Amino acid sequence: MGLKSNLNNLKEKYKGTKMAPAFNALHTFLYTPNDTTHNGTHIKAADDLKRTMNTVIMAMIPCLIFGMFNAGYQHNLQVGDVQAVTSGFFSSEFWTLDNFMIGFWKIIPLIIVSYGVGLGIEFIFAIIKKHEVEEGYLVTGMLVPLIVPIDIPLWMLAVAVVFGVIIGKEVFGGTGMNILNPALTIRAFLFFAYPTWMSGDKVWVEGAVQRTKDIAAGANLDAISGETILGSLAQGKEMTHSVADMFLGFIPGSVGETSTLLIILGGLFLIFTKIGSWRIMLSSVLGAIAMGLIFNQIVDAGIIVEGSKFYGLMSTPFWEHLIIGGFAFGTVFMATDPVTASQTNKGKWIYGFLIGFVSILIRVFNPAYPEGVMLAILLMNVFAPTIDHYVIQGNVKKRMKRLKAKVA
């Protein structure tokens, strides 16, 4: 009697009862059900919802592993235990077991809380609403730990997940019906509810908050801090990171969004497996470049001069906007969410372009919310159905005209 048959027995035993969806979900999550069809049905491809979700999670795994190393590296770098990386992506200062373990012990609890609370809510709703548990949370649960600061208290994450899953998804009818991206809803909730834990120069490096407290309590330690690049630019500070560091990801930031290189790899994987829309990714990058160029032109024309509070981010070269902050991560993994994005191909171009455009706009004009990509994607999520509506109406009109021309 293995686990599979035990689960199957449990499933049979609770069939038709209130708890049935919970056991069904557990069973199908771990194993192929006994009652699949073997022949005769006309299935074109094997990607069901579960496979789609798993593919996205696989695309994020490199970012996650890198995030664990980076968490330890940023901590050790600030404490002074390691030297800054010098020899490219495979620097020996970065890929050490010590770095990995620091990140591992901080990030695994984030993942456990994210999945535990989120799936718990999904189970409860499935039981109340008497439908099967949907796989929708699998990707959200992995995205959430990647887009929060490493030092976020676990209870805050739990509260935010409860809010995000219920208000962001379940009230609209569950997986596939939500208007807003649930992972971003969770992050936005954290951002507005607990701003001190989501911004500033203390939360991005593991242990910085605790260190500050210890010093206040009289401990004889050096303070550690690490400002994100967007944060320092917004304050007009001098940049201390090289472009290579930004691209490879050896910078402070949310857990999984620092390495543009690995995000691009994940993005290519999504495009190759036809799960992520290349139209959205490409048009979003184009939108960001367009806005970045406009700002650079404004600075070049001398309208904004040094000393203005917008100067720091406006004078940032347009291509640098693409590799700092969460822009790349948001574009690849969040904007392409098939549920909340535009569905029509033309709509995807408009939707993506505006995400990139608005992201940079928010970054520059609202230094209080330097991470514009989160708000830009949420905003465009709301407009996605409207964009689709006009694209479809436009198409209908075009075809009507053609029809009329033929008749006449």
Place this chain on the structure above:
Amino acid sequence: MGLLSKKDGKLILDPLTDNNPITIQVLGICSALAITAQLKASIVMAISVTAVVAIGNLIISLMRNIIPSKIRIIVQLVVVAALVIVVDLVLKAFSYELSKTLSVFVGLIITNCIIMGRFEAFALANGPWRSFLDGIGNGAGYGLILIIVGFFRELLGSGTLLGFKVLGDPIEKTGLYAIGYENNGFMLLSPMALIVLGIIIWIQRSRNKALIEDH
């Protein structure tokens, strides 16, 4: 009930539950979102609106047979404007700080849809006593929701109730704050009032399916 017949009692009780002006008729939302960050402001707003709508209903009902129907909106506006000015002055005289918190929203009671709605829908067609009770009922139904929203927003947003630090002191780190609890700043922003309101509507309609509108 000696004073109130069963029918009159319904005038007061219905708006509290199954015919609530905010959660069922979805009127008066703006002020419910704007001033509910603190419980005290919610309570004062609830009392002010109840007073205006009850007395206004009474006055309109007394005059209902002499108001020419072509200019009845103007007459209603004059009545409600006069009452709001009285409320505003009373607040300024007895509780200046609070009137500053409520600021423009006292004046905006004039535009509260509930008031004009009750004048039009009830006071113009019913006697003074019944109109008065209807005003009390609708004002109380509005106030009840305001107070519930205000309770949660102040408790979770500031950790206080009516200004008392019920969850401990966030700066001295006592009570709940000693174990790492922190106030939820989102609760103090208006969008969260809308979400709390939405949750109340959700709970009410899932308990009484008859309230769910057809599409």
